[in-house]
Amino acid sequence: MITTSFDYARATSLDDAIARLGAAGGSAKLLAGGHSLVPLMKLRLSEPSLLIDIARIPGLSGVREKDGKIEIGSGTTHQAVATSALLLDKCPALAETAATIGDPQVRNRGTVGGSLAHADPAADYPAILLALDAEIHIKGKGGWRAVKASDFFQAMFTVDLQPDEIIAGVQLKPQRAAAYAKLHQRASHFAIVGVGAALEISGGTVTSARVGLTGASTHGMRLANVEAALAGKPLSDATLAAAAAVAGDGLDDLNSDIHASAEYRRQMVKVFTARALKAAAARA
């Protein structure tokens, strides 16, 4: 199918894009890489009257260090995340996650902001950003706000973002002891189950752990029972195995589709939690 007709404008700054969104009164959409939006428009599931292209806003893409944290502009492509020397050195799990997204064409066009705003339940970033305790930085006509990843992903295709707001970027602390493991769909590489894990270790003890899940349910979420099973325990194979064994317990809304049944996903949540924890521990 082809899209309904729409106007096109290229935003020159965040404020220009926000003003255009406001003026359109809810009928405009931001266009980043177009890899999620354009297919929806072709299916006429989305019929914006105006596309506001944010791909060339100066400074909206790039990975940089700021005040001891790592800042990733929302316009940064998955490929730029995957190959960022800064991330590969200080937060390799995020670069590795981006490298697993789709295929080279998707990675070269798709952006961090587009993926977060679209919030596909099978997207990869939610799991690792939850594990890394990232903050999403958002700008709207009322100014700036920052939302923790754990508050951002709320339901299927639903995040804490208003129609007249723009994701400007993501901030996180450098963390090496983290990893992402996923069971992917063979064609698209979307996650059937994806698990991100980050561990803080001191004197051989896991002082804290964060574990994020994607693909298995409606939206990205932390696995609090796995985190509780790790905190305060000695870092050992037995500790990691015991924590992975409870992954997915208590989740009653697991997805069931042509790729995997809910029961299969439940087993894979345990398997891929074990893999992510083991890989994160190997970096501790």
Ligand SMILES: Cc1cc2nc3c(=O)[nH]c(=O)nc-3n(C[C@H](O)[C@H](O)[C@H](O)COP(=O)(O)OP(=O)(O)OC[C@H]3O[C@@H](n4cnc5c(N)ncnc54)[C@H](O)[C@@H]3O)c2cc1C
């Ligand atoms: C064949 C294929 C395979 C894929 N495989 C994977 C995969 O394995 N893993 C995975 O995670 N993803 C996968 N994707 C999705 C891909 O990562 C998309 O790039 C991503 O979901 C959307 O990013 P985009 O920049 O293309 O956004 P767009 O399509 O341009 O926009 C998506 C939505 O976000 C909004 N938006 C865009 N930027 C912003 C912003 N800065 N602030 C607020 N709203 C914004 C748009 O208005 C739109 O509603 C795949 C896509 C395709 C087509």
